[in-house]
Amino acid sequence: MKLPGQAPDGGPIIYEEVGMLKTWDETDMGATDHWDSSLNITSLLLDYEAGIKPQQVIRAIYDRIDAYKIVQPSVWLHLQPLGEVLRAANELHTRWPNPDERPPLWGIPFSVKDSIDIAGIPTTVGCPALSFVPEASAPVYQHCIDAGGLFIGKTNMEQLATGMTGCRSPYGTLHSTFSKQHIVGGSSSGSAATVSEGLVSFSLGSDTAGSIRVPALFNGIVGFKPTKGTVSARGVAPACLHQDCVSFLAANIEDAEKVWNVCKGFDKWDVFAKLPSQLLSSNSNRQLRFRFGIPPAEALEACSPIYRKQFSQVVEAMSKTGGILVSLNWQPFAAANELLYNSSFVLERLTILPEGWFEKNKQLLHPVTRQVFEGALARNSSAVDLFKDLHRQAEYKRAVEDVLRLDREVEDGVDELTVMVVPTTPFHPTIEEVSKDPLGINGQLGAFAHFANVLDLVGVAVPCGAYNMEDMSGGKPIRLPFGVTILAGTGLDCELLKVVAQLEEVLGDLGQDED
Structure with a gap:
């Protein structure tokens, strides 16, 4: 049967005018x-x-x-x-x-x-x-x-x-x-x-x-x-x-x-809207400098060799641009990362469906989407499990508040923002690789991403140049983009944007001298 929102050929309904005269008046x-x-x-x-x-x-x-x-x-x-x-x-x-x-x-x-x-x-x-x-x-x-x-x-x-x-x-x-x-x-x-x-x-x-x-x-x-x-x-x-x-x-x-x-x-x-009183106020009159932490070496082992190389270049560039590399506690970030899909939290995805819809209509979903929902149900999580996970989330959020912070007036007229810098993903897979392991690769891609919303952080994914990747069809090397995500504590949006703006040009030029 024809499904709502789908054209007779199975594709999307595109509302557009065809053959409209495009001349300059x-x-x-x-x-x-x-x-x-x-x-x-x-x-x-x-x-x-x-x-x-x-x-x-x-x-x-x-x-x-x-x-x-x-x-x-x-x-x-x-x-x-x-x-x-x-x-x-x-x-x-x-x-x-x-x-x-x-x-x-x-x-x-x-x-x-x-x-x-x-x-x-x-x-x-x-x-x-x-x-x-x-x-x-x-x-x-x-x-x-x-x-x-x-x-x-x-x-x-x-x-x-x-x-x-x-x-x-x-x-x-x-x-x-x-x-x-x-x-x-x-x-x-x-x-x-x-x-x-x-x-x-x-x-x-x-x-x-x-x-x-x-x-x-x-x-x-x-x-x-x-x-x-x-x-x-x-x-x-x-x-x-x-x-x-x-x-x-x-x-x-x-x-x-x-x-x-x-x-x-x-x-x-x-x-879920936050009142202005729940957010930190920004003071653009003071100078802003930044400290940054990165995942430990064992966490970065999840990255492909080229991603580890590119990430090292980013860290070096940020240090040369005035950032102070510091050791930050990675444990609450890693623990929060597991909560999104590997806890009772994943069940919240089922609440978006009408009551009883999934069991009656799951064959209408994309096979991998259906697999995600079936996996969530198979967990058989209880209300006790959910409350335990909520308690863990609160614990991790509080721990990160002490890590990613804005320190006012560290010097006369100077504020200092502490951020976490991570590879946005560990690698860039092909469509063919995903087709062979859709859930496994999806989970791997979230190694440095899943915790951001669990911890209520603000984040910017920023381009950091490009790198060469061999073309599997035998053509000339492909230039693929690389980038990192820079994260700050909740409510520190303005400060984070200010720091990233200082870095944008330097990071964007990384790898541009490669053939």
């Missing part, structure tokens, strides 16, 4: 040349100041989207009709006629993970059988629209946000934008591809076990997981309600911070 656009430049927010806003029109940018983006369909046809689960986006672009001038009063995302194109509600557009969560059409939009989406953003479409994702490989979507498996052989990462798979390929400026997603940070790494972009509760999660289909965090993918730190500033704010209707 010089009376409308002026004599400016065809636009085809960077979608970085700062760069794009400068283009607008110079006279480029949002309509020109949108037409160019849709040309890029058309071209990229040949490479990856299943990136989009919903693509806005070109005419609708052009209409929204036209309305920007009506809504904000004074250029000096334009909001921060004026004319900025963005995509949305298909777990985030947009009124009138199906939310599939990568699962056609559970697809529905919401009547209201999620606040995080609406904030972007109210700030002048231009919505382009909803993106493919790992089914029910159940993994980090990007290989569990019934709409098609995506690959890294750097290699057709290697995984894209998940669960915010299509979102990462759209940013990496310059189809949008940023994307809205979510992160539970690494769903923003992992695809950011594998596609050479920035993934920002803020403190949970600083951005409303209302209207975002959950994976694990207690751990989920609305997050962002962007080309650089500045763009990610700009979008976060638009979207953050207390939402009383989000029961």
Whole structure:
């Protein structure tokens, strides 16, 4: 039978206009040349100041989207009709006629993970059988629209946000934008591809076990997981309600911070939202220096040899940039990492399904998704088990509060932030490798990622250059991106972003001199 949210050929329903005339109307656009430049927010806003029109940018983006369909046809689960986006672009001038009063995302194109509600557009969560059409939009989406953003479409994702490989979507498996052989990462798979390929400026997603940070790494972009509760999660289909965090993918730190500033704010209707009084206040007037710890050598043995080499270069570069390498207690991080999937916590994934749905309809799920849910049920965890795990979580969170901290006025006018730096994943597997061991590799990818939400940390996955990998088809070596995640304590979002901004250029240049 035909499932909701699925076209007759089994693929996603793509709402778009075909054959729309794409000609330049010089009376409308002026004599400016065809636009085809960077979608970085700062760069794009400068283009607008110079006279480029949002309509020109949108037409160019849709040309890029058309071209990229040949490479990856299943990136989009919903693509806005070109005419609708052009209409929204036209309305920007009506809504904000004074250029000096334009909001921060004026004319900025963005995509949305298909777990985030947009009124009138199906939310599939990568699962056609559970697809529905919401009547209201999620606040995080609406904030972007109210700030002048231009919505382009909803993106493919790992089914029910159940993994980090990007290989569990019934709409098609995506690959890294750097290699057709290697995984894209998940669960915010299509979102990462759209940013990496310059189809949008940023994307809205979510992160539970690494769903923003992992695809950011594998596609050479920035993934920002803020403190949970600083951005409303209302209207975002959950994976694990207690751990989920609305997050962002962007080309650089500045763009990610700009979008976060638009979207953050207390939402009383989000029961996990944090009150401002629960967050540490930031003081940008003082100088900020940082100390950093790394996993012990035995933990880093999980990494491939090339990842260990690249990580060593990052540590050296951070030290040369002013960071002070210190020994931090890794035990609470490692212990918290086990709680997400190897405890009663995994049962929370079952709460996202309607009562009795799984037993009646599990054959409609992706085989690996079904295996994850069946494994959770097979644990036979009790309420006592759950409470014991909650007690452990509280213990680990308290221990980490003493590790990742902000020390005020360590010197006159100087604050000091202590962070943890980890490889975002231990290696970059191929799609074929994942197909042979989907659960095993997914678990290995989380070696340095699963603890972040369990401990309520803020984290930034930042690109750190690239490295050569042999092409298994016999071609020339493939250049794959490498990156690390830098983590700070809850509520220290502004301080962490400031530190990462200081490091971004240095880290991004690592490995660029290799052939």
